[in-house]
Amino acid sequence: MRILIVEDQGNLAEALAQILKKNNYTVDIANDGETGLDNALSDIYDLIILDIMLPKIDGITILRHLRKEKIVTPIIMLTAKGEISDKVKGLDSGADDYLAKPFATEELLARIRAMTRRKGEIIEDNTLTFDDIQLNTSSLKLTSGEREVKLTLKESEILEILINRRNIATSKEIIIEKLWGFDAEVEHNHVEVYISFLRKKLSFLASRVIINTIRGVGYMLEVKE
Amino acid sequence: MRILIVEDQGNLAEALAQILKKNNYTVDIANDGETGLDNALSDIYDLIILDIMLPKIDGITILRHLRKEKIVTPIIMLTAKGEISDKVKGLDSGADDYLAKPFATEELLARIRAMTRRKGEIIEDNTLTFDDIQLNTSSLKLTSGEREVKLTLKESEILEILINRRNIATSKEIIIEKLWGFDAEVEHNHVEVYISFLRKKLSFLASRVIINTIRGVGYMLEVKE
DNA sequence: AACTTCTTTAAGGTTTCTTTAAGGTTTGCC
DNA sequence: GGCAAACCTTAAAGAAACCTTAAAGAAGTT
Numbered sequence: 001m002r003i004l005i006v007e008d009q010g011n012l013a014e015a016l017a018q019i020l021k022k023n024n025y026t027v028d029i030a031n032d033g034e035t036g037l038d039n040a041l042s043d044i045y046d047l048i049i050l051d052i053m054l055p056k057i058d059g060i061t062i063l064r065h066l067r068k069e070k071i072v073t074p075i076i077m078l079t080a081k082g083e084i085s086d087k088v089k090g091l092d093s094g095a096d097d098y099l100a101k102p103f104a105t106e107e108l109l110a111r112i113r114a115m116t117r118r119k120g121e122i123i124e125d126n127t128l129t130f131d132d133i134q135l136n137t138s139s140l141k142l143t144s145g146e147r148e149v150k151l152t153l154k155e156s157e158i159l160e161i162l163i164n165r166r167n168i169a170t171s172k173e174i175i176i177e178k179l180w181g182f183d184a185e186v187e188h189n190h191v192e193v194y195i196s197f198l199r200k201k202l203s204f205l206a207s208r209v210i211i212n213t214i215r216g217v218g219y220m221l222e223v224k225e
Numbered sequence: 226m227r228i229l230i231v232e233d234q235g236n237l238a239e240a241l242a243q244i245l246k247k248n249n250y251t252v253d254i255a256n257d258g259e260t261g262l263d264n265a266l267s268d269i270y271d272l273i274i275l276d277i278m279l280p281k282i283d284g285i286t287i288l289r290h291l292r293k294e295k296i297v298t299p300i301i302m303l304t305a306k307g308e309i310s311d312k313v314k315g316l317d318s319g320a321d322d323y324l325a326k327p328f329a330t331e332e333l334l335a336r337i338r339a340m341t342r343r344k345g346e347i348i349e350d351n352t353l354t355f356d357d358i359q360l361n362t363s364s365l366k367l368t369s370g371e372r373e374v375k376l377t378l379k380e381s382e383i384l385e386i387l388i389n390r391r392n393i394a395t396s397k398e399i400i401i402e403k404l405w406g407f408d409a410e411v412e413h414n415h416v417e418v419y420i421s422f423l424r425k426k427l428s429f430l431a432s433r434v435i436i437n438t439i440r441g442v443g444y445m446l447e448v449k450e
Numbered sequence: 451a452a453c454t455t456c457t458t459t460a461a462g463g464t465t466t467c468t469t470t471a472a473g474g475t476t477t478g479c480c
Numbered sequence: 481g482g483c484a485a486a487c488c489t490t491a492a493a494g495a496a497a498c499c500t501t502a503a504a505g506a507a508g509t510t
Contacts, residue, residue, distance in 0.1 A: 011292060012475070014292070014297055017472080018297075019357070050413055066447070114496090125468095152455080152456055153456080154454095155455080158336050165364070167351075168351065168363045169363045169364060186458090186497085187458090187459085188497085189458090189459080189460085189498090189499095190457085190458070190459090192497090192498060192499060192500085193457090193458080193459090193500085193501095194457095195498095195499085196498095196499060196500060196501085199499095200500095210365075211500070213497090214363075214364055214365050214500090215377070215438065215465095215466065215467070215496090215497065215498075216378040216467080216496090216497075217363065217365065217378065218376075371482090377466080377467055377468080378467080379468075380467095381469080396482090400501080412470090413486090413487085414469090414470085414471085414487090414488095415468085415469070415470095417486095417487060417488060418468090418469080418470090418489080418490090419468095420487095421488060421489055421490085422487085423485085424488095438486090438487070438488090440476090440477065440478080440485095440486065441478095441486075446498095449480090451510105452509100452510090453508100453509075453510075454507100454508085454509075454510090455508080455509095456486100456505105456506085456507080456508095457504105457505080457506075457507090458503105458505070458506090459502105459503085459505085460501100460502090460503090460504095461500100461501090461502095462499105462500090462501095463498105463499080463500080463501105463508080464497105464499070464500095465496105465497085465498075465499085465500080466495105466496085466498085467494105467495085467496075467497085467498075468493105468494080468495075468496085469492105469493085469494070469495085470490105470491105470492085470493075470494085471490100471491095471492090471493095472490095472491095473488105473489090473490095474487100474488075474489075474490100475486105475487080475488065475489090476483090476485105476486085476487070476488085477484100477485085477486080477487090478483105478484095478486100479482100479483085479484090479485105480481105480482090480483085480484105480506070480509085
């Protein structure tokens, strides 16, 4: 799976590339609109991540050009926070999705997966299990025995991380990076609040699962007694 | 694994180099910004530790230059305590991490490991064993037979050092350096207090393991009888 | 526009860990 | 034995880290 990143901010492009490579994508970077368009025209990519503000040729123009050339590669547009009008322009011009900077790693990966999913592909079962709880990351429902609660998106994301890392403590920094992204100005207290919400819901479910605090290290799921 | 240290304070650079070499890294030192940049441009390093305040060329400039030259080696910036704006500048310019002086050896090593970790690496099992005790350095739980106690972060760090150096006495200075950093103003009594806590917990576990004092030298784990 | 739901902010409280400090004990040496 | 240095232990003060809650703010819906 080959992805092209068209982005002039070197550090952002690199960071992105790093993440994508870790997730087994092949990545190329173009630092300005001109090279970006050239590369994209080769039509060898499965996905293009395209910044709007670019030197030489801007993202919207590239997008229009590509669609005119009948290149239908899925495209995710990157836009600075708040540039809603850009969003509209992007979608109008045939972008498949857009993402505001700064964005959370997990969110980008989720969108890429959604975007590159082939039609007819088997729809996965989105259920994660840990001891007596089951989390459906798609419907955001958490179940234990006969009881069930709805989680919010952030609650579900945090629980998902904790379930996936079951045997290793997860620090607040890791959670913040996954949920809010790189340079997000998010306090530790955010995480604490959500952990508190999750604990309340777990206790409502009367589950044996508890979220254990390891002071100075992080959080970890455990089974009571 | 080859690391470049760019740092003008000779003693700090040497101390760092010592520690890294002990941990099986190959280390080069550059004493000013100019040599540092030259060396870094060779692109043979797996990691660069870069001080911000440097003669000739400062750290931030070096960093920008490297990123411009498409050198993506992970970089850890060193900053004097409290220079938060420097931190921001560093990350903005594409640094991967920063560390305030003075720093604890273990923290530096942990960050280096995190930074140089290859993708897809198996999540480690965080358990250290010595005779009849097992220490989980992630959950901070110490187990022996059926019994289990929770350790605090510092207790766990000290025990980890003792287990890793099982056949060699560990001085208070070494422990202080690893837990609090180089020039930390920490008394020997701190270590004594924690050793005392650990002994109490070991005895609660009814383990055969004891912490032996070697007067004038340090501490060492041993098995009773 | 009113409503609902989710997310963020903020404050105060609680718990736990770390540090301090002081008095006691052991050890080696003269 | 007497002394000093090194070490041990403990309680309590101090400092962090964490928890919880309520309410404000944002976003999306009807």
